[in-house]
Amino acid sequence: EAGVTQSPRYAVLQEGQAVSFWCDPISGHDTLYWYQQPRDQGPQLLVYFRDEAVIDNSQLPSDRFSAVRPKGTNSTLKIQSAKQGDTATYLCASSFLGSSYEQYFGPGTRLTVL
Amino acid sequence: QQQVRQSPQSLTVWEGETAILNCSYENSAxxxxxxxxxxxxxxxxxxxxxxxxxxxxxxxxFTIFFNKREKKLSLHIADSQPGDSATYFCAASDDAYKVIFGKGTHLHVLP
Incomplete structure (x- = not known):
């Protein structure tokens, strides 16, 4: 069974630039999560979906961050006008409602904003 | 306010020892x-x-000990191996979806 895949693995950009992260969850997993993990911190939930619907995006900085999962499979997280404070690893995870509570994480995208 | 706290921030043990990682939380739910x-x-x-x-x-x-009254839990890693060297996160949730993570404990196991 293929795990959660993410791309790109690394991104470096200047303040003010935009960037998109892509996630392909485990096949059949209906719930998809995006986390932000600053250096030497634990992951912090940004948004999660059940199928194509946003369940909770209360921690997503909505003025610059957006996330979609249009067909209930792959997902894209986008940052408009990145700031140095956005420097972190962005993790995608997926899980299946009705199975264990386990969330399966991808390897993450390490973002550096100069 | 940090809802899940972990200690120590970093822990070094020798191979074969038991590593004890601590965690506490705020939300009774x-x-x-x-x-x-x-x-x-x-x-x-x-x-x-x-x-x-x-x-x-x-x-x-791996063993978790949980004390609901004190809102504390700990992870014990018996017979620690160098391959156990990693960061360990304690997390908590009241609905299994919104999971709150602590800041982590960096474990180093020396051979």
Missing amino acids: FDYFPWYQQFPGEGPALLISILSVSNKKEDGR
């Missing part, structure tokens, strides 16, 4: 407590978890 293991360059992976109805959970060399 939390009822699911997973521990995740993360190696550099990788995403976290679930190691072991416990529900608040239990006070102990074992899986091989």
